[in-house]
Amino acid sequence: MKPVSEKPEFSLQTLAIRGVGLIGGSIAKAARKAGIAQEIVGIGRDEARLQKAVEHQVIDRFETDSKTAASQADLIVVCTPVDCIAKDIVQLHGSLRPEALITDAGSVKEQIVREVCEKLGAKHRYLGSHPLAGSEKTGFEHSDADLFQNAAVVLTPEEQSSKNDLNFLEAFWKALGGKVSIMSPAEHDRALAATSHLPHLIAAALASSVSEDQLPLAATGFGDTTRIASGDPHLWTSIFCQNPNGTLAAAKEFQQQLNAFLEAVEAKDTDKINALLLTAKKRRDLWLNERENS
Amino acid sequence: MKPVSEKPEFSLQTLAIRGVGLIGGSIAKAARKAGIAQEIVGIGRDEARLQKAVEHQVIDRFETDSKTAASQADLIVVCTPVDCIAKDIVQLHGSLRPEALITDAGSVKEQIVREVCEKLGAKHRYLGSHPLAGSEKTGFEHSDADLFQNAAVVLTPEEQSSKNDLNFLEAFWKALGGKVSIMSPAEHDRALAATSHLPHLIAAALASSVSEDQLPLAATGFGDTTRIASGDPHLWTSIFCQNPNGTLAAAKEFQQQLNAFLEAVEAKDTDKINALLLTAKKRRDLWLNERENS
Structure with missing residues (x-):
């Protein structure tokens, strides 16, 4: 780019x-x-x-x-x-x-x-x-x-x-x-899989993994994280079917990150959890800064 | 409840x-x-x-x-x-x-x-x-x-x-x-793991899985899905360390949902992807309706 x-x-x-x-x-x-x-x-x-x-x-x-x-x-x-x-x-x-x-x-x-x-x-x-x-x-x-x-x-x-x-x-x-x-078209599809297509899949999987009787205990954090799961299913089905390889590659990267978190939580490794959360926060804050200063 | x-x-x-x-x-x-x-x-x-x-x-x-x-x-x-x-x-x-x-x-x-x-x-x-x-x-x-x-x-x-x-x-x-x-305290921790603690972990893992050079291609969908990853790392480290079992159980449920999505994407199974997205959308829309009518 x-x-x-x-x-x-x-x-x-x-x-x-x-x-x-x-x-x-x-x-x-x-x-x-x-x-x-x-x-x-x-x-x-x-x-x-x-x-x-x-x-x-x-x-x-x-x-x-x-x-x-x-x-x-x-x-x-x-x-x-x-x-x-x-x-x-x-x-x-x-x-x-x-x-x-x-x-x-x-x-x-x-x-x-x-x-x-x-x-x-x-x-x-x-x-x-x-x-x-x-x-x-x-x-x-x-x-x-x-x-x-x-x-x-x-x-x-x-x-x-x-x-x-x-x-x-x-x-x-x-x-x-x-x-x-x-x-290039290929470069675009790989990047968008990570920044857009996978987030949609994850928001949907997260929305489905909360049971109906748990919904009253879901607050704004859940609401934000799953907002895009309200999007049009047909539209997104087409997107996933046109970019399956990019989506699967981005999912692999995400799952590695998630596993690192889960291993640290299982071990109650406070230093590791804190370090992982800090890295995530810095990346998210960087995104917001770039956006606000653009 | x-x-x-x-x-x-x-x-x-x-x-x-x-x-x-x-x-x-x-x-x-x-x-x-x-x-x-x-x-x-x-x-x-x-x-x-x-x-x-x-x-x-x-x-x-x-x-x-x-x-x-x-x-x-x-x-x-x-x-x-x-x-x-x-x-x-x-x-x-x-x-x-x-x-x-x-x-x-x-x-x-x-x-x-x-x-x-x-x-x-x-x-x-x-x-x-x-x-x-x-x-x-x-x-x-x-x-x-x-x-x-x-x-x-x-x-x-x-x-x-x-x-x-x-x-x-x-x-x-x-x-x-x-x-x-x-x-009960145990019932609370299980439910909150699904509705709050896991969403935070997922938002953080997602924020970390997008590389810095991909950030300019992340738009509002990424922004919403990762918003809570900007929260205080120390505060959330304590929460995860106090509820590791609930968090890991909720993660297992989420990973099953995610795997169902990924298998359908890999197979380019449009009917299955559409059905999964529709289920997720209904759950998310139900949450919003309950919230707006409360």
Whole structure:
């Protein structure tokens, strides 16, 4: 991962968003606020929902015919669930103008890139993005123009990706407030397994390991530690199935840490327990400091 | 655990609090707000700190001589760290009037009860309490008169504890806003291991399993899941050392749940992953519903 230097101003004619939900809607609002697109077009199948998004001034207009929409766009951001992204990219790609680009907002990358390359060959016009922002809430009604302010955004170029496309996409996400870094798809999936996918699995396992009759004795500590277990099961099932190796590798690292704690507790080794807790506290405090000072 | 019926109004002459920090200070403020004590006396060693607590109107006055303080109190609440509680109870007990009672606010109970019985015999005047309320913050400066509003408070009578003492203590905590339940010390420690002690251990192990260079890719999900890992290592070391068996038993249950998840992820078994996530979500949502409707 390498930090990216400041970029100059950025604008484009037509920004198209496939999947106008929380993330897609927030991208639309952030782009409007930043004044970087002449028009913002929603692409989807549900005409009634898309019409509502127009009425809410999230998008300027919509297209339910993806060929028409793709042929007009300068940049398409695919914001559908991770198990639909590759299919949606391939479908839109057929009608894309040669200079236009497709990106996405999915939480996993390797499998999407693999499927895209299988279907479109190496010379495709897709370059992956992952903005690390979201919410328990869904739907464009909860979208937020400031969702990407100071949010990490990872771009995942492949070997054959062009520097021009990478610069273009960097400038796009920076205009939306994001802090861009660049990693390979594989590197991204390993890191996100540790920082996002495994925490979700652990929160879920922890929530399930407390019995119903013990719940009245669970306070805010339990509530915080398990909050993300309330997320959408379908969405997270797709994420785990797209990143099983990364998740299992991160779980191995976690289990080693947990075993060290449990051995120290079994031995009532106060010095060891204290040292382990202190290391954990320092790591957590470092995360908070970096976040607050960013 | 059994719910306890409504109690009539409650008052006492002298409420003494050993350890005027966040919890002790909050008990003092809550008792003052409820108007249940004629006077509230802080007991401790640090005269300057206690004087400040008087100036902040947390306590009415203080005693640094525990014998004097104990001889005047109707109820003493020991709010020192868990590894000091038994020692403090034994020390105060020697000067207690026969009708007065000592309780505490510790997060573990079995070992405290064992030590108290060893030192004072079965006919002691201690009956354990655990208010499930707290904060990352420490010191009476952060104390809050409403900290116990709707908070679960567990009373842990021993076999020889009198019904009168139990009723008295129930009425005390209810006057402070707590929702009282009654469990044996062993039952308490098992339940709290699952709902509080293990979540802390897991949050810490998770914080330590993310490397420093991955931290910029950790977002709010990681932040919530690891928040309690920022707690005081010394305080939590004492808790784990006082409840090793409960913690290890809860860890075994958690590891079974985690392994079920990992096996399903390794097999890319979408139905199984989805079912496990749904069970976890239901448990977490149930907790939130019970809490919001309480």
